[in-house]
Ligand SMILES: O=C(CO)[C@@H](O)[C@H](O)COP(=O)(O)O
């Protein structure tokens with residue numbers, strides 16, 4: 366799916382979008398892995414940016430995004446697990462990030478950062494850790510373009526899905542419906558496979574981020590197709 370198509374589609378889609386998480390790709394073959402998942406039907410690319418402070422891990426930053434931006438027209442979904450994420454707005458805009466998603470726990474001025482990201486032409490997302498209550502993001506639901514619900518504690522790939530996060534997805538979808546914004550995408554991130562993917566889609570998710578499940582497969586086309594075959598619940602169900 367091309368960069369400029371994906372957000373216009375949320376009011377019409379009947380299946381979730383699939384965002385392979387590059388954290389589980391082979392960093393020595395990043396371009397080959399990106400080309401592979403693109404050819405096999407990935408809708409977005411999910412970038413886990415970590416600073417060693419907000420989470421106890423370090424990954425990649427704008428230079429790596431820039432290097433791959435030249436090779437693909439996929440939508441770049443940037444998940445910032447960093448403190449003070451607003452410092453990085455320009456840097457990620459300049460290298461071609463499409464969505465800038467910050468953690469509510471990382472920024473007491475999250476609303477300012479969201480408005481700034483949008484004014485720079487990026488989609489703005491808000492993310493919350495498993496133990497952060499949904500209420501913490503409620504005021505922002507009026508204005509965000511994307512909600513990223515963590516279904517593991519952020520920092521690492523390959524962790525087990527936390528099942529009670531499904532209730533949070535359902536609560537956030539209900540809040541969005543009540544606000545008259547039913548098509549705002551909810552993305553779920555952590556421990557996603559065909560089974561957990563189905564569960565979160567039933568709860569209201571419309572984007573599935575998957576690292577280990579996609580990049581750990583011999584043929585990445587199989588997990589991508591399995592996630593894309595999950596039907597979205599019909600409206601009014
Ligand atoms: O943001 C994160 C981890 O902090 C994720 O995007 C992971 O990369 C998902 O990996 P899997 O749980 O699917 O292996």
Ligand SMILES: [Fe+2]
Pocket residue numbers: 386411412413444554574
């Ligand atoms: Fe992520």
